[in-house]
Amino acid sequence: MGIVYLVGSGPGDPELITLKALRLIKSCDALVHDALIPPEIVKEASPNCEVIHVGKRSGCSSFLQKDINQLLFKLSQQGKNVVRLKGGDPFVFARGGEEVSFLEQKGVQIEIVPGITSGIAAPSYIGIPLTHRNGASSVTFVTGHEQADKKEKTVKWRELAKSSDSLVIYMGIRNVGYIVNELLAGGRDPNTASAVVQEATLKNQKSEITKLSNLVEIIKVNQFKSPSIILIGKIVEFQVNNYVTKLSDAKLAENKKF
Secondary structure, three states, X not given: OOEEEEEEOEOOOHHHOOHHHHHHHHHOOEEEEOOOOOHHHHOOXXXXXXXXXXXXXXXXXXOOHHHHHHHHHHHHHOOOOEEEXXXXXXXXXXXXXXXXXXXXXXXXXXXXEOOOOHHHHHXXXXXXXXOEOOOEOOEEEEEOOOOOOOOOOOOOHXXXXXXXXXXXXXXXXXXXXXXXXXXXXXXXXXXXEEEEEXXXXXXXXXXXXEEHHHHHHHHXXXXXXXXXEEEEEHHHHHOOOOOOOOOEOOOOOOOOOO
């Protein structure tokens, strides 16, 4: 039976992938990758590598998680060394834990290779430190993907409003109106500094700084789309200049329908 490597590809710029991840991609028998992986990284696989796209993007039909789990198991049963390549870090809002648990139950060996998550890369690229001893000693990474009409929500926005100095919100563009309203209802100051960053580290990167009460309008007017990171908290006020010499020319893979 082969081994499955659960690998993080980083936030987008191919130069931010780890050396270990690149070595595994070059040598694996099968590469199973998500949607937000630039083609420049996928092309590093050897000519004999079986490359399988299993990306899940909003608004497109795609592989179900259970099908991906079974695919990884099937490939490992064939004796193949498999790289399961995910954007960012495989254990940060990437369902990596679910896949590892499934494969462990099947007796498959797994090695986990961390990557730079976009929640760290995005603020860094626009000069915002996530912590600062003069302004922020805590930071919370949270998904904004929960639907507003979900009966039992796991994200308690009103409680988060005052419990953390900084909020880093993944996948929050579609629900930003609900999120902002809940934070304000929870007592967050409407003048709280906020930022949004789209396609961080890539040539199409764009960002805006505003205050919480204007965040929804800024996102709408400037047509921010996924993938974007939203930052909320005093930490935004500590922004410095980050003289990025060159954003990557790499582009995210287009949505594929199955």
